[in-house]
Amino acid sequence: MNGDLVVIGNGMVGQRFVDALRARDPHGRWRVTVLAEEGRPAYDRVRLSAFFDGVDADALNLHTPHEGVRLRLGEPATAIDRDRRVVSTATGEHRYDALVLATGSYPFVPPVPGADLPGVFVYRTLDDLAAIREYARGRRAGAVIGGGLLGLEAANALRLLGLSTDVVEFAPRLMPVQVDPAGGAMLRRYVEELGVRTHLGVATTAIRPGPDGAVAALELSDGRTVDAELVVVAAGIRPRDELARAAGLTLGPRGGVLVDDTCRSADERIWAVGECAAVDGTCHGLVAPGYATAEVVADRLVGGAATFPGADTATKLKLLGVDVASFGDAHGTTPGCLDVTFTDPATRVYAKLVLSDDARTLLGGVLVGDASAYPTLRASVGGPLPAAPLALLAPDGGGADAGALPATAQVCSCNAVTRGDVDAAIAGGCADVPSLKACTRAGTSCGSCVPMLKQLLDAAGVAQSTALCEHFDATRRELFEIVRVRRIRTFSRLVAEHGRGRGCDICKPVVASILASLGAGHVLDGEQASLQDTNDHFLANLQRDGSYSVVPRIPGGEITPEKLIVIGEVARDFKLYTKITGGQRIDLFGARVEQLPQIWRRLVDAGFESGHAYGKALRTVKSCVGETWCRYGVQDSVGLAVALELRYRGLRAPHKIKSAVSGCARECAEARSKDFGIIATETGWNLYVGGNGGFRPRHADLFASDLSTDALIQLIDRFLIYYIRTADRLQRTAAWIEAMDGGLDHLRAVIVDDSLGLCADLDAAMAHHVGSYSDEWRDVLDDPERLRRFTSFVNAPDVPDPSITFALERGQPVPIRGGTPTARDDERSGREREPVEAGRRRQQVALGLPEVRR
C-alpha cells in the first residue's frame, strides 16, 4: 500500500499516528496531509491544566515536523466523498488512497436552559482555557458542572484564578468512573478542605442569567441555587463522528466510527483512531488506548498485522494536590473477587486492591491520597502480587519496587512498554532515564512511570550518569573539589587531565564559575575569557535583539540624588531604555558592545561598580527603610542590606543569588522569597534560607533566630561558600537544600555545629573573597587589552551594528520587532529572515487610558 494519506485531526492521537507512521515508513511510501481544525499544532491535552500554572503553549507542544507530511492548520475537513476518494475543506479538496479519522471528541453540554449563556465554557482546548482566564478577571463565583476527572481539574483552575468554586456532580461521589465510594469520600474531604464546595447526587436543571444577560447562577434538582458568574461544563465527551455519519459510514451503538480490532471502518480505505473510533463498538476517552489505535493503524498501513490490544484504563493524576489512581478492575466487577482495603483518616490515605478469588492475582485497585505504589501495582495487574498486600499499601509504598515485576508487566501504559522492553533497552546500552525514554518512549507521556525506569536501571545494576556533559564525567561538585585541591587554574588543563574533547556551553561556564569562586583572577584574563557566557564576556546582559543591558550596583537600593542624576544623564546621552528592576536598582537597555566601555567610564567615574546582573553571582540585597524611618521598623534593615551587598558583591556561584532584609515582621522587603533573607526582630535578626521566586516560587525556611549581626554574617558566609562548593550546575539554594541528604537539619549540622569540621575552611574562603574583591568594570577600563574586545566588528571598529535599531514606545527606545536584516542579506539568501516564534501571540496591552505625562 502507498499513495496519498489524509489524516483528519491533529490532536494527541492524530500526531502520534503520524509519528508512528513516519517511524515505520522511512522511504516515504505515504505522502501525508494532516487537516487540523485548531490553529496550533498538536499539544498535550492531558497536561492542559498546567496552562494555569504558567506553562505556556510552547511547553505543551507535541508536534514534530516530518518530511513528506503537510500540516494544514486551521483547515478543518468539511466532507468526505467516498466515491471520488476526496476530503473537502473550505479551501479545496484532498485526494486520498487511505484516510485516517482522528477527529477526537467534543465536550458534552447537557441540554439545560441557559447552557449557551455568556460565561458558560467547556474545558477542552487551549483557547477554552485562555477564554476562561480572560472571563474570570474581576469575577468572584465560579462553578463546575461535572465532578469527574476533568471537572476537578477545572475546579482547581477556577480556584487558581481566585474564584470561589462549587462542583455539581450527578453521581453520588466524585470521579465516579475511577474511584469507589470509600475513595470518593476520601477525595471529597480533601477537595472540600481546599474550599471547593461539592454538590453530589444532584443534577443541574437550569443555568440562570443575571440582569446583564450573562450567567449568574445554577439551579439544582434539589431546589438549591448556586451563585456562579462563570460556569465550566465538564460533563463528559462525545465522539466527533459527524463527518463519518454524513459520509455514510457505520457508527457504533453510542456513536463513534465503528471499526474492527484493526481500526478499519466499513470502508476498507478509511480508518479511525483515538476518541472518535468505536473499536468493536466501544469508544475510549483516554490517551493510552488512543495511542494504541494509532500504532495499530500505522502498522497496518505499512503491511503489518497489528490488532488493538484492549484498553488500559489505568489513571493516575494529581487533582487539587491530591494523588488519585485507579487501575484494572477498580470497582471489583470480576465474579468472586476479593478486596483488601486500607483507610487511614489521620494521614488521609485510602487504598484498595482487588484480588482474584484465590487472593493470588491482582485485578485492580484504587489509591487516594498517596499513589506512590501505583506504577508497580498497575504493572502487576493480571499477575502475582509483587509483595504482601499490606506492605504494598503502606503509605510509603515500601513493598512496591519495579525490580520485582515480571518481564511481561507493562511499565508504561501510555506507550505500551513492558519491563521486558525496558530491560532490552538497558541491555542495548541505555544507561539513564533520558536515553530509555528516547529508545522505548516509556515515560514520555504522563511520566508516572519514570520512578520505575530508575528502579529498573538500579535493578539492572546500571549506575546512573551524573556526568556534567559529554566532556566531563564528574559532577559540578566533584569538579569543584578537583580544581580546588589540585589548584588547577585553566580549563585546558582540567579537560586534558579530567575530561575529554574541547568543552561546550555547559561545562565551560561551570568551570569559569568555579575558577572565579576560587579567586583565579579577572574573569576575562587569559584563557578564562573563552569560557565565559556572552554575558560574562561583555560584563552586560544580552537581550533579544543582540544589544546589552547595563546594571550598576545600588547596594540595598539606597542611592544619593547625585548618583541617580548620573544614571539619568548616562541613559539620556546613550539613548538607553530605562527601567527600575525588582531588585531595587536600575537597568539600562539597548547598549551596543562598543558603547559599554563608554557607558561604564561615566558610571565608574561617578562611583558606581558592576552590579553583576550578568553573572551567576550575588545580585542584590533588597531592603525596606527599616527603623530609620518606618514607625514599625525594629532594626536598621537598609544598613545591614548595604553591608551584606558589599560583602558578597562579585561572589560567583552555581546560580544567581538574591537576598533581602526586612526591618520588621511585616516583611516589606520580601526576604522570604530570597536565597537568603533576613527579618529583623526586637533583639536581632532571623535568618531564612532557600527561597526563590521564578518558575517554582518557594518561601525560605527559618534557619536561625534572634542572631547578633556578627553571628548572622558568620552563618551566611558559611551557607554561601558551602552552597558554592557543593551545589549542582544551575541549582538554586532551594533545590540544593531539598536534594541534600538530611535537608535543612544537615545544613545546620554542617554550618552551625561544624559536624564535618569544615567551618574554619569556609570562613577562610569567604575572608579571601571579601579581601580580594575588585570591581570588574574598573579593571576592564584600566586595561587596553581587555577593552579591545568591545567592538561590534573586528574589521570595522567604528561601525555600529546595523542590525540593532529601535522604535519609540511610551517615549523610550525599544527593539524593532522581528529584527532588521540588512537588505544585502535578504537579497543574497532570498530567505525569510523572520525569527521562528511558533505559537506565541503578543497581546495588545494599550487600554485606551490617558497617557502618563513625560
Place this chain on the structure above:
Amino acid sequence: MNGTLTWTPVCRLDRLEPDRGVAALVDGVQVALFRTADGLFAIDNHDPVSGAYVLSRGIVGSRGDVPTVASPLHKQVYDLRTGRCLDLPGVSVTRHAVRCRDGLVEVRLRQED
C-alpha cells in the same frame, strides 16, 4: 546572484582569541569568525532562531568530533564546519570560506546555490 568571489582581508590572526568568536562586516554581510584548535571557521553571524546577529558571541566547543558554537541566546548548537544546527533538524546557517595568509585572516562570502 551578486555575491563576491574575492577574498577580503579582515584582521590579523592574533586578533582572534582561541576558542572565541568575533564578528566581521564583509561586503555588508555579518560574518562570525572563530579560531579553534581545529582551525579557522566562518559562518553567518545571524542566529536563524532568534533573528539577532549574535552567533559570533557563542561558546565554542565540540560535540563528539564536531567543532561547534552554541547560540548565546537560546543555546542551539551549530556545526562550525557545515553551519548545520545539531539541535534543530532543517535549521542551518550559511558557511563562508576563511583562510590565513601571511598572518592575515581573509574571508570569501559563500555563494548561495
